[in-house]
Amino acid sequence: MSMMEVPNLGTVYSGEELGRSLEGSSGKAFSRRARLSFYNRTFKIVCIASAVFVCLILFSILLLMGRTGILTFETVSLKTFFFSTEWVPENEQYGAFIFIFGTIALTLLTMVISVPLSLIIAIFLSEMTPAWLKNALRPVLDLLVGIPSVVYGFLGMTVLIPMLRSVTGTTLGDGILAAAIVLTIMVLPTISRITDDSIVAVPKKFRDASYALGSTRFQTVVRVVIPAAKSGIMYAVILGMARALGETMAVVMVIGNTPQLADALFKPTSVLTSNIVMQIPNVPFDSAWNYALYMMGFILLVISLIMIVVVRAIQGRGVKS
Amino acid sequence: MSTGKPSANAISGSHPFAARRSMNQLTNKLFTGIVWLIGICTILFIIALLYTILQKGLPQLDWGFLYGEPSEIEEGGGIGPVLFNSFYVLFISLIISIPLGMASGIYLAEFAPANKFIAFIRICVEGLASVPSIIFGLFGIVLFVESLDLGLTVIGAAISLAFLNLPVLTRVTEEAIRSVPQEMKQASFALGSTHLQTIRRVLIPVALNGIITGICLVAGRAFGESAVIILTGGVTSSGVMWDFNPLDPGATLAVHLWYVQSEAIVPDARLIAEKSAAVLVFIVLMINIVFRVPMWLNARKMR
């Protein structure tokens, strides 16, 4: 059982010594109790320290992005940065509206496609398939998470875009639709697997009660199982959304990277992440351009934090009612 | 929590409800049909996707490719050192992130009082999960390359990767421990265990399945991650196999795949990219299977 050792890593010394102390502890009961409570306290402190550490990382990142990003506004006005659609670094014009809009539009479009699809796949996995198929499908879905985004991007560029081009007859094919399809494939496993887990966690008695009242499977799933699993589904949607918001390497290969407003499905455009990754290698360090890119990174973080708070708030209300 | 309107099924044969009933049966059939259709489409799609990735590369794999050194000029370059680096970086990053992630997950699930501060920490963790990997890369540069002046190293890449993995591990551990039935915990306390003993002997073993699923997800994602490592580990490897020095340059297989796909000028770049992608996917599959074996064993033991 080598795997059993893994969880102990966090408490390597305390855990092992505790084991030893238990073996040889027939004698002094008092010191043993003191020791145990000492270990307990130490363990708790280690845990708290880790949790705080995770938060610290987020704050150092926010600080890093914000500190550099804020310098943008020495040369660019707030209004220009947030509402201008002119992003021309050659002429020192830094309006980020196109990218902010693009990010939100792309994320929403991805969610519109992927959430219903993932929900159906989760229902398929949890309610309808025979056990052997479940056991085969679940690891495979997990596997899809591990395929490098470069590979998804490359397939998007060489398979998906020519396909879109021949189906719709557009000249280029790049744009938010192509990006949303690639992202859907990337977030599908995440959303459907977590939803699947939370649907499985709905107590069987709920379903039994529903069937006993004469409901069909459709009614049971839609009116009983999904509402009961709502909190888990929300969490799945947050995670999927976070991944869609932050995905870079795949998006940059299919979105076209042109600073123009995404007002059509097949217009090459750009989002926050793709613009950062396209331009950060070529940017002079002490320039408004560089600061503006860091500001965009900061905004990306803020957008995802806001979305998480909003979803949490909706979820909180749902739980209370 | 029941169906709002009781359906007519129960009163079989009663005429006033017959129309309604057949409607219900119809929607039900339609629903089942659609779900099966989409389910089967998904399965076919996944098979097609894996086939596209594996079919080009996997048949042409040989030991020379897996073990050989990358070549810039001649055909037939291998991926030995970068493949080794992949495992090495993954190993170090897991050593760092698993204890930290689990400890903070345990804190959130077990010790944390339900107040505003904890809600805040939880939002932080989720927020960190949504940070794009390129930003972790920039963070890694500032930390390891600029402040500590280490250059591009295995250790820098591994730690940056560990930061990337922390939030997911934290959340997964928290969820897994929360889903352990209260009765088990209470039984443990009733037997006089301390909190630490309960966590170590009861909660973690029971929650292990969930935690291992989380580790699988994280390991897979880390294995395929390139943006972070290009910035913190570089695009070179030390060029020799079994180089355990953590201060050597740390390009991994995913980085090599990116490099071959975007800059390399060897004549067989496309082939190397296909083979590397196949190896990557195959290894992620293996990670998923290998990590799950103890899980299945554990599940059998629990029964």
Added chain:
Amino acid sequence: MKTKWFRNLGLAVMALSLTFGSVSAVSASSKLSGRIVINGSSALLPLTLQASNEFKKLNPKVKISASAAGSVTGPQSVRKGIADIGACDWDASTSVPGFAAFSGQVANKVAVIPFAAVTNGSVGVSSLSTSDLQGIFSGKITNWKDVGGKDAKIVVVNRAFGSGTRVNFQLKALNGTDFMTKGDNYKEVKSSGDMKTAIETTPGAIGYIDLVYVSGSKMKAVSINNVAPTEANVINGTYKVWSYGYYMTKGQPTGAVKAFIDYVQSSKFQNGSLKKLKFIPLAAMKK
């Protein structure tokens, strides 16, 4: 300020490498040791990787780590003191459009890089004049039939602003004319590999790339003003779209860094691996 701290650090590193240098000057070259960090242009990365592989075999005690982002990253990392060599597609000690000069840095020429305008294989145009290219890349010419091809829409594929290849192509093939920046038939890509893939898979596409990457029938390098982009034409001076690749260093290189640059500039490497990588040796241009 933080930059000052970096500068001090840079000085310390330099002092350190100086000591290393003086030590190594006494002993045999195989006893050379130290650490070289290279960053910058991705177009020069294959050359850097190959050279560092060979150099490491000769000097096992020297550690070389290389990464690449974009040309300007090179001289910037050198200025910050986080890299010893900054690979750059232009001479960064002088200013080019969009980028100021990096003072105090020495540009060491390492290779000649030819560039080519490339089209999708199905386009059927074999030569374009400078004004054709200017019209196409500025978005004024939008159909291939206007430049002697068949009736098909032109799709312009560009590199991101700041890319070394873009700087050189704009200067030398378009005589400095601005690129178009918007449109339904315009996209930008992140790397040479992406450029190659985009050109190969998009009907009617035109872009530009290092000549090294041109191969196969799906992508075609066009002649510019009826001069074909070949090594011979670059050497005899008729094909103008090429540039030197540079290794930028802080001051004159010393120690291991100097030894490495010397190795890259040596005729053994220039006429051996560098030629095999399809760059053009420096010596060929000095005629």
